[in-house]
Amino acid sequence: MTDGLRGKVAIAGIGNTRRWHAPGRSAYDQLEEASFLALEDCGLTLGDVDALYCAHSTSGLPVLNVAERLGLGPNLRHADGTMVGGASFLFHMRSAVSALNAGQCDVALICYGSNQASAGGRLVPMPDPQPYEAPYKPRYPISSYALAAARHMHSYGTTREQLAEVALAARAWAQMNPDAQERGPLTLGDVLGARMVSDPLSKADCCLVTDGGAALVLTRGDRARDLARPPVHILGTGVAVSHRQIAQMPDLTTSAAAISGPAALREAGLGIKDVDHAMLYDAFTICTLMFLEDLGFCAKGEGGDFVASGAIAPGGALPVNTNGGGLSCNHPGMYGLFTVLEAVTQLRGDAGARQVAGAEVALAHANGGVLSSQATAILGTAATI
Amino acid sequence: MMPEDPRFDGPGPDARWQAALSEGVFTIQHCDACGAAQFPPAVTCRACHGGALSMVSASGKGAVYSTTTVRSREGAHNVSIIELAEGPRMMASVEGDPEAVRIGQAVTARVAPGEPPMVVFAAEGAE
Numbered sequence: 393m394t395d396g397l398r399g400k401v402a403i404a405g406i407g408n409t410r411r412w413h414a415p416g417r418s419a420y421d422q423l424e425e426a427s428f429l430a431l432e433d434c435g436l437t438l439g440d441v442d443a444l445y446c447a448h449s450t451s452g453l454p455v456l457n458v459a460e461r462l463g464l465g466p467n468l469r470h471a472d473g474t475m476v477g478g479a480s481f482l483f484h485m486r487s488a489v490s491a492l493n494a495g496q497c498d499v500a501l502i503c504y505g506s507n508q509a510s511a512g513g514r515l516v517p518m519p520d521p522q523p524y525e526a527p528y529k530p531r532y533p534i535s536s537y538a539l540a541a542a543r544h545m546h547s548y549g550t551t552r553e554q555l556a557e558v559a560l561a562a563r564a565w566a567q568m569n570p571d572a573q574e575r576g577p578l579t580l581g582d583v584l585g586a587r588m589v590s591d592p593l594s595k596a597d598c599c600l601v602t603d604g605g606a607a608l609v610l611t612r613g614d615r616a617r618d619l620a621r622p623p624v625h626i627l628g629t630g631v632a633v634s635h636r637q638i639a640q641m642p643d644l645t646t647s648a649a650a651i652s653g654p655a656a657l658r659e660a661g662l663g664i665k666d667v668d669h670a671m672l673y674d675a676f677t678i679c680t681l682m683f684l685e686d687l688g689f690c691a692k693g694e695g696g697d698f699v700a701s702g703a704i705a706p707g708g709a710l711p712v713n714t715n716g717g718g719l720s721c722n723h724p725g726m727y728g729l730f731t732v733l734e735a736v737t738q739l740r741g742d743a744g745a746r747q748v749a750g751a752e753v754a755l756a757h758a759n760g761g762v763l764s765s766q767a768t769a770i771l772g773t774a775a776t777i
Numbered sequence: 778m779m780p781e782d783p784r785f786d787g788p789g790p791d792a793r794w795q796a797a798l799s800e801g802v803f804t805i806q807h808c809d810a811c812g813a814a815q816f817p818p819a820v821t822c823r824a825c826h827g828g829a830l831s832m833v834s835a836s837g838k839g840a841v842y843s844t845t846t847v848r849s850r851e852g853a854h855n856v857s858i859i860e861l862a863e864g865p866r867m868m869a870s871v872e873g874d875p876e877a878v879r880i881g882q883a884v885t886a887r888v889a890p891g892e893p894p895m896v897v898f899a900a901e902g903a904e
Contacts, residue, residue: 523791524817524867524868525868527893527895528856528868528869528870528895529847529854529856530845530847530856530868531847531849535845535847535856538845539843539844539845539856539857539858540843542843542844542845542880543842543843543880546843546880546881587848588846588848589847589848590845590846590847590848590856591845591846591848592845637817637868638858638868639858639866639867639868640817640866644842644843644858
């Protein structure tokens, strides 16, 4: 059915501003620089773009703002401003794959920028009142993730020490990435002793708050082969939506990654054991642990033991969040695109000291809202086609 | 001009829920077709997708499904997810010492007056 889409579209170019604290630059400045870099990376220009995909936490009309700013309007043949939080950009990838395959466009730009750190230093959620939750004053979004973590601990005996292992693994990878913001030493004691924010999650269980800009250029695979960089093929994508408010999540210990992951693997014709490298959106330590389980890297309830074994840290069996993740590299409000940037960097063999030897298949997984939207992409080198 | 469909006349479900709460009554919905209990309220049933729902008084009985203590300079307060005896879950707070709230604990609802009034829970057997 969907097997026909496998590998037909490729990521031809990537752009990353690497500006995690950039006072004086707007979100659109970050987005535009990243878009320019991504097009330059593959030898194209903004004049070649005929499809635009973007989402913002500060604008309900992202496509209009970006199309005007980048001068894309006259050439646009396809666009999608789906906003499902940090996973939006992987939803956009799926949309772009369909449009490119249908011949509705030829060069798709997926882009994002944020100045949330320099503009205020905290996550700025878009106005979206939740009258059945707001009166109880949960801290958004951490309390929602804390409720999921507390239930996971209750059901499976997961411990704060095991959650801390996620933060320690991310930091160990970050120390091999010159672009990572936090590269200093971090101990188990540091994580466990950090200020508690919403039990059982402390400040050290939370992602960074940074600025940043990221962009991808997608074309059909045949065209990508003629461009400047080795194409990274999109072998499969899967998306899933389960709730808006955390109290309405069907099972607080299982996310809809259990739907998006298998869907993406089915489209790719691969199994989870074929994945050499994984990027799992780590807004909080509990996210990495749950997604390892929900995607099938380990059984439900065994995520704690899995991370405590050292499996996801440098030298472990499964390299996860090799850029340092949202916990130690960067997290500009919506981080989804950065999971794909690092996966592409690894599959191109460009990851330097943190390079995963022989990586051919990467899984990029993004989360949005409060474990609300989940999207998975399976990417592969030319050898996988 | 076509008349509006009388099945959906009157205030919407959110407004009716708030109006009942203002009278001190905690309500949930009951599906006339499949019998499912539903919260938060909506026009259609999320279980069978039918369009006929009644607003009924909740039993007020439930159990803590998950819980967190939210900490700030102003102090600490409880935020929990309560699984109602009828089935649906809701966010709420459990009164008393936030650190004493436990997953699985039986709780009972009351409507705390205020602007807006709120459904809050107390541990069973507590004052």
